[in-house]
Amino acid sequence: MLRKxxxxxxxxLIYIVSTFAIxxxxxxxxxxxxxxxxxxPISYFVFIRIFIAGFVLxxxxxxxxxxxxxxxxxxxxxxxxxxxxxxIYFICETYGVKETGSPTISAMIIATIPxxxxxxxxxxxxxKVSAVNIGGIILSLVGIVLVAMSKGELGSHFLIGIISLLxxxxxxxxxxxxxxxxxxxxxxxxxxxxxxxxxSVYLLPLFIFKGLDDFDMKTYFSAEVWYPIICLAVLxxxxxxxxxxxxxxxxxxxKSSIFSALIPVAAALIAWLLxxxxxxxxxxxxxxxxxxxxxxxxxxxxxxxxxxx
Numbered sequence: 001m002l003r004k005x006x007x008x009x010x011x012x013l014i015y016i017v018s019t020f021a022i023x024x025x026x027x028x029x030x031x032x033x034x035x036x037x038x039x040x041p042i043s044y045f046v047f048i049r050i051f052i053a054g055f056v057l058x059x060x061x062x063x064x065x066x067x068x069x070x071x072x073x074x075x076x077x078x079x080x081x082x083x084x085x086x087x088i089y090f091i092c093e094t095y096g097v098k099e100t101g102s103p104t105i106s107a108m109i110i111a112t113i114p115x116x117x118x119x120x121x122x123x124x125x126x127x128k129v130s131a132v133n134i135g136g137i138i139l140s141l142v143g144i145v146l147v148a149m150s151k152g153e154l155g156s157h158f159l160i161g162i163i164s165l166l167x168x169x170x171x172x173x174x175x176x177x178x179x180x181x182x183x184x185x186x187x188x189x190x191x192x193x194x195x196x197x198x199x200s201v202y203l204l205p206l207f208i209f210k211g212l213d214d215f216d217m218k219t220y221f222s223a224e225v226w227y228p229i230i231c232l233a234v235l236x237x238x239x240x241x242x243x244x245x246x247x248x249x250x251x252x253x254x255k256s257s258i259f260s261a262l263i264p265v266a267a268a269l270i271a272w273l274l275x276x277x278x279x280x281x282x283x284x285x286x287x288x289x290x291x292x293x294x295x296x297x298x299x300x301x302x303x304x305x306x307x308x309x
């Protein structure tokens with residue numbers, strides 16, 4: 001009985017952790033949009049965000065004595081992990097949204113992450129996914145499409161945008177799969193620390209050659225710019241990604257991915273609460289469907305044993 005209670009409490013905790021990470025990532029859209037409105041180059045604030053996040057985690061791990069070197073056999077995985085995310089994902093997602101010119105289409109493409117993740121979980125980790133789980137994922141995707149639907153004109157480089165978004169989706173699945181394979185030997189904070197520190201090295205050339213174009217010290221070093229950057233780095237990167245590694249480790253690649261697909265829903269709700277967006281009835285229905293879909297996607301059929309027969 002005690003073991004069942006501990007297991008139940010652990011399951012509840014991991015869902016709370018997952019939800020908190022998604023809320024933080026939902027907030028990241030608000031802070032990122034603020035930086036874009038200030039005309040701060042993406043190559044500038046993405047690099048600084050990732051570098052600060054890695055540095056903060058390095059200080060925390062060093063202070064707690066949890067620094068662990070990378071085993072030689074795991075070095076290629078860490079290099080590929082950082083290449084998938086933050087490098088490829090952040091670049092392709094941002095430019096994908098820009099080139100398609102349509103938030104609706106972009107959100108629908110990014111929302112296909114669970115479908116690719118289910119395949120990865122089944123193929124690489126032999127994770128068990130029931131018909132109810134798959135039905136929940138589909139229902140959640142339908143809800144996400146309803147929430148994300150909005151009017152938007154298609155950009156002149158629409159096809160390039162679609163390809164960029166699909167690459168972002170694949171890179172996120174690769175990131176989740178590599179994280180799963182590393183989580184048995186390294187703590188969440190250590191994995192994310194190396195991921196961001198290596199990722200900042202990948203992003204450094206873009207920062208130097210593109211991020212510093214038209215550099216204005218008064219603007220780039222203002223509190224108005226650094227407040228959202230610090231929030232993105234500490235909350236949405238250091239904290240949220242550390243929590244997310246724990247989610248992947250506990251739930252697996254397929255089931256954890258459905259939470260990441262709810263980020264557009266979280267962003268819409270946060271924007272509504274802050275008075276930045278008015279949600280219509282279609283979007284509220286989408287939120288309800290997504291919530292039900294998440295519940296179904298996490299459903300586990302319990303085996304009932306009959307004794308004394």
